[in-house]
Amino acid sequence: MKDRVIFCELEERHLPSLMKLYEQFGSPVDTDYDYAENFRKSLEQGIKYFGAVDGETVISTCYIAIIRDLTHGGKPIAFIENVITDEKYRRQGLARIVMQTAIDYAKKCNCNKVCLLSYSYRKEAHQFYESLGFDGDVKRGFVIKF
Secondary structure, three states, rough: OOOEEEEEOOOOHHHHHHHHHHHHHOOOOOOOHHHHHHHHHHHOOOOEEEEEEEOEEEEEEEEEEEEOOOOOOOOOOEEEEEEOOOOHHHOOOHHHHHHHHHHHHHHHHOOOEEEEEEOOOHHHHHHHHOOOOOOOOOOOOOOOOO
């Protein structure tokens, strides 16, 4: 399977497939919302979407946001979000490559650290993140949902 997969920075042409993958989060697609415009705006803000693509189908992805900081000598910090692999493609190492691509990008941007949030009940995902070098005991994340 991996021999057909391309790992790349996602572009607007990948958006329909990306949104289909995001439906596996349990979040329905809003047909009245302009996802393409939001995607373009996120790119303008410096967000990068990385993914594994089989043909034209995004099968694993995450995005990374680099944020300037005034501490640690002005080094930016990175946030990774929306880590997901299609249910049919899990346990093949795809997310590891996608995540490592994002982590390498953060290093290239001279980031002080990379952060991510994960639902507390996702113990298996936590083991995966720890295998990539993340430490779930360094800080504690807090969220306000609207």
